[in-house]
Amino acid sequence: MKTQHIKKTMMILIVSVSSVLLWQSCTQQEQSRTYSDLTSEVTGEVIAELTDAPFVPARITAKHNTKVIVHLEVIEQPMRLADGVEYTFWTFGGKVPGKFIRVRQGDQVEFHLHNHPDNMLPHNIDLHAVTGPGGGAEASLVAPGKSAQFSFRALNQGLYVYHCATAPVGMHIANGMYGLILVEPLEGLPAVDHEFYVMQSEFYTSGGFGQKGHQEFDMQKALDERPDYVVMNGAVGASAGENAMKVKVGESVRLYLGNGGPNLVSSFHVIGEIFDKVYVEGGTLINRDVQTTLIPAGGSAIAEFTCEVPGTLHLVDHSIFRAFNKGALAQIKVVGDENHQVFTGKEKEEVYLPEGSAIQRISSGKQAAASSEPIPEKSLNERLEAGAILYKQNCMACHMDHGGGIPGTFPTLVNSDFLKARADKGIGIILEGLQGEITVNGSNYNNIMPAVALNDDQVASILTYVFNRFENGGGHIKAAEVAEWRNKK
Amino acid sequence: MKRIVTSAIFFLLLGCCDLQAQHPGMKTIPAGTYKPLMKTVADEITVGSFLLDEKPVTNAQFKAFTDARAEWSPTRVKALFADNQYLQHWDSSGAWTDEIDLMPVVYVSWFAAKAYCSWLGKRLPTLDEWEYAAAGKPEPGQNISSTETLILNWYSRMSGENHLSGSIYRNEYGLWDMHGLVWEWVYDFNRVVSNDDSRNSEEIPSGLFCGSASLNSAGASDYASFIRYAFRGSITGNYTMRRLGFRCAQSVQQ
């Protein structure tokens, strides 16, 4: 009995010792293979597949070092930041965040940065995945209409941010110049059902959150780190609602997460999921069963989970006002059958009435009815005050803050002979729009102003403001006049 | 400031207007000082009086030059002196209109700009001259809140070269469109080409530092200017671009 026991222990010992040895030699071999592999010859050549968020290029199947050619084009262009809100973004590839780049450790990357000829500014690229001066920035500074080329070897695996590093760096990043590059480990990442790309960032706009029209970059807000927008994938709702990422119940998901900043650190969280696995900061350290993971500005993380139940998952920055008031929200829609083992859904709903409280009804309809009741006429001062705000929201985008417009495109409202000569005091221009050839203070315009949907009270306030503040001879336009004009039509 | 004022008066006394009459389309810029963006050079730079074109050179003006000097015509120019986009907007399919005549010439190289100026007995302004003149405040009554917002709006509006030369705004020296129309060549544009990566050059971090220090007082102006310096750092003499033009300067006989 006893000898047998000893024998057994010995056996286990021998097996485990030898397996430790074996394992050690394995890792040693792995390491030396890694090293030689990284410096060994490159075979074959491919043009990198690049994708816009939330999509990710296909997994790399090659088992050798490859020459990967990347063509990335910088494009400056106005695009949607939120509904009715436009912003001139500076982009790597036409969207914010920039194109997702995927290579394998050991690959030789030949990078071509193209600066579109219509752009205003020089740009460059600093890839955090590059070992070399400035991450490629020095080698890639390129003027509008030109291209730059440089090469690097992807030595370290991981998920890396890239960004523009042209002076003033903060402004280039604040305008949208960042993206992610994944360097897959030699053995590749384990297969999952879906991979998505989500990158958080902030925007600092001249008008507050939701203010309509074209917004300018606000330097002071950027310095104060007071963003108006914190968004996932470059715009409010870019990957939510209709544009939500879609998966099926039971499928596994890997998220490549980045934070372009320029200032804020993200407390990344998925409402309704627990991360089974997080590659902390996009590196090789793995943490498990994580609720919220930190993504530094200019940093990343990889998160994995499996979707067990149907529903909508909300991807948020858990600095939660950013999610609900500034736009930091993306969604994954999980479709399929309920799994009551995991989540039961709502089992029962009942009214909760703390002691002593009376039943409260949420009034509905009343509000809407009230607004159709006539609004009392405002005083001149009230009109000017309301008009100042309404002007900013509805007219400033084209006629500019100062009313001077943009020569050749949007006519001036300042001391406008055209406006002053109109019998309708401009009411018709706002309600019906204006197009065709006109002459304002000696300059010709032939453009289109769309009709602006405002009520009588609002039109009266805006015009009163325009007549008084932009040297058009003053006056007080009443809502009743606007109503009269409307009824005459 | 005092120096600027006194020198301006000095000029008035000496009859600047006569001088201007001899140089149609140019303005006399009085001597004075300006604060350079890169303060490693000096806190203040003194700029002597000089003449500067009132407006950026137009297509029509440049056409007269290429007609007179065929070696600068788009078909004949040497690659060394201008890349293959040189004046490419001239042979676009659309008809040449009177408006195009009056728009700033773009797609011109530094070599071509320099040749144009010397053809007229002029020269390109130096970086210091240009920056000093461009720092002139907008004349009142044009509804421009500040030069820096004008510049930042220009960046985000992304147009200008399709406007008439002399249509955006006039500054206190009587110069049109120093900002907001096109980038402009200067004689020593590559003087500050210190480094292509704007973060680790010897000069720029301290420039950045000073820039941000003065941001507190001067608002976003330095930020807007930084872009101009970065732009100059990204170009070489034979480059031509859709939004890059120039104007000429002339020295004042002492």
Ligand SMILES: [Cu+2]
């Ligand atoms: Cu950039």
